[in-house]
Amino acid sequence: MVLPPFPDAETVVMTLLEHLAPTVTATPAELSPPLIRVQRVGGSDDGITDHPRIEIACYGRDRAQAWQLAEHCRQQILGSVRTRASGVLIDAARTDNPPTQVPYPTTEDIRRVLGYYRLSWRRPTSSQAD
Numbered sequence: 001m002v003l004p005p006f007p008d009a010e011t012v013v014m015t016l017l018e019h020l021a022p023t024v025t026a027t028p029a030e031l032s033p034p035l036i037r038v039q040r041v042g043g044s045d046d047g048i049t050d051h052p053r054i055e056i057a058c059y060g061r062d063r064a065q066a067w068q069l070a071e072h073c074r075q076q077i078l079g080s081v082r083t084r085a086s087g088v089l090i091d092a093a094r095t096d097n098p099p100t101q102v103p104y105p106t107t108e109d110i111r112r113v114l115g116y117y118r119l120s121w122r123r124p125t126s127s128q129a130d
Helices: 009-017 063-078
Strands: 035-045 049-060 092-102 111-122
Touching: 009 035, 009 049, 009 063, 009 111, 049 063, 063 092, 063 111
Parallel strands: none
Antiparallel strands: 035 049, 049 111, 092 111
8 A cells, every 4th residue: 555645844844934034945055034944854754643853944134133033933833733834734843952043154144043843744645645
């Protein structure tokens, strides 16, 4: 029996956060803050539920903007339980590592704040996948 694939975690989280700032899956060479980069960096599944670990990188023109964006992302993710994004019902959401400022190599004063989150959602049924 071939099961339907789990939803694309990056797409689900990008949809969840896109109203806060532009979202991408790769940092562009020409960075224009504010910007949110979403990347799946691990996780697990039990065959029914996927538990993706997501890295959220928030870029700001300065420290204040990066931190504010990171905190908005954290609250949006934590508040997403029992809501839908990209048609996916989010069952659980928690912080794995809270936002932390990480150096971003650039000649400009662009700041980057990273946070890691764990979400959970179920595999779609075959009728949902069609």
